[in-house]
Amino acid sequence: MSATSNGSARFLIVGPQGSGKGTQGVLVAEAFGVPQVATGDIFRANVSGGTELGKRVQAIIEAGDLVPDALTSELVRDRLAQPDAAGGFLLDGYPRNRGQVDDLSGFLAGRGEALDAVIELEVPRDESIARLRERAVQQGRTDDTEEVIANRLAIYERETAPILDVYREQGLVVRIDGVGSLDEVTQRIFDALAGRGLVAERSGGNGAAA
Numbered sequence: 001m002s003a004t005s006n007g008s009a010r011f012l013i014v015g016p017q018g019s020g021k022g023t024q025g026v027l028v029a030e031a032f033g034v035p036q037v038a039t040g041d042i043f044r045a046n047v048s049g050g051t052e053l054g055k056r057v058q059a060i061i062e063a064g065d066l067v068p069d070a071l072t073s074e075l076v077r078d079r080l081a082q083p084d085a086a087g088g089f090l091l092d093g094y095p096r097n098r099g100q101v102d103d104l105s106g107f108l109a110g111r112g113e114a115l116d117a118v119i120e121l122e123v124p125r126d127e128s129i130a131r132l133r134e135r136a137v138q139q140g141r142t143d144d145t146e147e148v149i150a151n152r153l154a155i156y157e158r159e160t161a162p163i164l165d166v167y168r169e170q171g172l173v174v175r176i177d178g179v180g181s182l183d184e185v186t187q188r189i190f191d192a193l194a195g196r197g198l199v200a201e202r203s204g205g206n207g208a209a210a
């Protein structure tokens with residue numbers, strides 16, 4: 001069952017590393033009752049599980065480079081074909097460049113679907129770097145070293161930020177100020193989506209109906 005009045009909840013969340021998009025993405029997905037599909041998490045699970053895919057992508061991830069589009073798009077297409085994504089999904093970390101945008105719209109169109117909204121989480125560069133440094137200490141992710149962080153942010157600015165222009169032309173982008181408390185930012189996202197008729201059944205932890 002999808003959660004919105006127009007019957008679908010197909011979202012994409014985009015923001016620089018350290019913007020909090022992973023955390024917010026989980027909350028939005030839960031509220032709308034759709035799976036969160038985070039390519040970075042899927043790749044990391046494969047690396048730690050020692051799968052064939054994990055072996056192919058490990059060095060790429062540790063360098064902060066992008067996994068090839070064909071591999072990434074196939075992975076996402078297969079994931080979105082699972083029954084739990086039939087009524088919607090929240091994509092985090094995919095698409096990350098123009099090629100992936102085209103792949104995604106191609107396979108969604110093949111299913112008679114399209115995105116309902118693209119959530120752009122805006123955080124100034126200094127703030128996202130500071131948050132990443134903090135996370136590096138807490139989580140010990142192998143790609144959170146200074147050098148790799150710089151590479152990932154450069155790729156974001158060069159390849160990922162421009163995809164927002166494509167979605168802006170399609171009128172899909174909701175721009176959210178990502179600076180504030182976790183709850184404040186979550187509430188901004190729900191309010192902005194609600195402004196487009198995309199209302200979650202469970203709109204989060206701020207006293208809204210459960």
Ligand code: ADP
Binds near residue numbers: 018
């Ligand atoms: P971050 O956004 O902090 O870089 P992610 O968890 O989203 O972290 O991604 C971690 C890594 O996984 C990326 O640096 C890249 O190597 C790989 N990856 C994730 N999503 C994609 C994608 N859509 N295309 C190519 N590579 C990806």
